[in-house]
Amino acid sequence: xxxxLVVSVADDSHLPFVQQHLDEQMLxxxxxxxxxxxxxxxxxxxxxVSVIYNGIDLSSVRSVWYRKPAFIKRAQYPVPEEYxxxxxxxxxSGVKLLFDLLAxxxxxxxxxxxMRANNKVLQLAIAQRLGFCVPETIVTNDSTQIxxxxxxxPSIVAKPLKFTPLLSEDGNSIxxxxxxxxxKGMPLNTSGLHLTPTIFQQEISPKLDIRITIVGNQVFxxxxxxxxxxxxxxxxxxxxxxxxxxxxxxxxxxxxSDKCVRYLRELGLPFGVIELARDAEGIYxxxxxxxxxxxxxVEENTNxxxxxxxxxxxxxxxx
Numbered sequence: 001x002x003x004x005l006v007v008s009v010a011d012d013s014h015l016p017f018v019q020q021h022l023d024e025q026m027l028x029x030x031x032x033x034x035x036x037x038x039x040x041x042x043x044x045x046x047x048x049v050s051v052i053y054n055g056i057d058l059s060s061v062r063s064v065w066y067r068k069p070a071f072i073k074r075a076q077y078p079v080p081e082e083y084x085x086x087x088x089x090x091x092x093s094g095v096k097l098l099f100d101l102l103a104x105x106x107x108x109x110x111x112x113x114x115m116r117a118n119n120k121v122l123q124l125a126i127a128q129r130l131g132f133c134v135p136e137t138i139v140t141n142d143s144t145q146i147x148x149x150x151x152x153x154p155s156i157v158a159k160p161l162k163f164t165p166l167l168s169e170d171g172n173s174i175x176x177x178x179x180x181x182x183x184k185g186m187p188l189n190t191s192g193l194h195l196t197p198t199i200f201q202q203e204i205s206p207k208l209d210i211r212i213t214i215v216g217n218q219v220f221x222x223x224x225x226x227x228x229x230x231x232x233x234x235x236x237x238x239x240x241x242x243x244x245x246x247x248x249x250x251x252x253x254x255x256x257s258d259k260c261v262r263y264l265r266e267l268g269l270p271f272g273v274i275e276l277a278r279d280a281e282g283i284y285x286x287x288x289x290x291x292x293x294x295x296x297x298v299e300e301n302t303n304x305x306x307x308x309x310x311x312x313x314x315x316x317x318x319x
Contacts, residue, residue, distance in 0.1 A: 003063065072088075132285070207278060
């Protein structure tokens with residue numbers, strides 16, 4: 001019986017990276033194809049919940065890897081329009097029941113902890129309490145707050161509260177909102193801000209962006225440097241699709257590595273990806289946490305073997 005359960009989609013590019021280090025096959029619950037490929041049953045008896053997936057009792061599972069589940073959008077759900085809202089809610093709710101069950105298993109990461117850790121304001125507050133340097137930040141939909149904040153710094157950065165790629169109407173392209181640098185005195189059109197609360201943050205510039213992947217107590221760090229036409233962009237991710245990013249393994253000061261591990265423990269996470277910026281004076285600034293960040297591209301571009309650490313943690317069923 002499988003001892004590692006993965007909640008994701010079957011074509012998740014991270015799964016083969018981990019699977020190569022395992023002696024057994026991981027069991028995957030594909031949340032996207034679930035209505036067609038999955039049979040999920042919950043049974044309560046004498047205060048104990050049993051979960052059965054495609055005839056397999058999941059009581060033998062040691063670890064649950066909450067990787068990157070995705071759900072069919074309501075508009076595409078294969079039922080008549082008049083039943084879509086009901087049926088889609090039943091589908092997503094039926095899968096999400098799992099996220100609060102199997103409580104005796106080792107979760108990477110526990111669902112409720114993961115949801116709490118997505119709170120960008122909470123992230124910054126915890127980072128400050130642990131002694132990280134944190135850029136001054138406001139999150140608001142009030143345009144009257146922005147002018148004074150902008151005037152206090154040579155430049156600020158505007159960032160979305162949640163990174164949300166948008167598919168074009170024809171389905172042929174994706175656009176997204178990235179962190180954008182705004183110089184002091186630059187005119188801002190805030191007419192739609194009341195509809196879309198946004199993060200505004202003191203810009204750290206010049207800086208070296210550092211992406212830190214923490215697996216248990218192991219810390220893997222690499223710099224992410226925009227190249228070419230992307231060189232002066234505030235957000236290095238704008239260069240990913242065009243290959244205009246350099247990835248280089250780096251060694252962090254022990255104090256910073258320890259803070260990163262302590263940060264995840266504070267949030268109850270065995271895994272996470274932290275974005276730091278190192279300024280010209282060598283000061284490390286905490287920017288944000290992605291509690292379920294991507295890391296396979298780091299391994300591909302740097303040969304930092306993050307996947308083995310993940311496989312070992314899932315196999316062990318503990319940090």
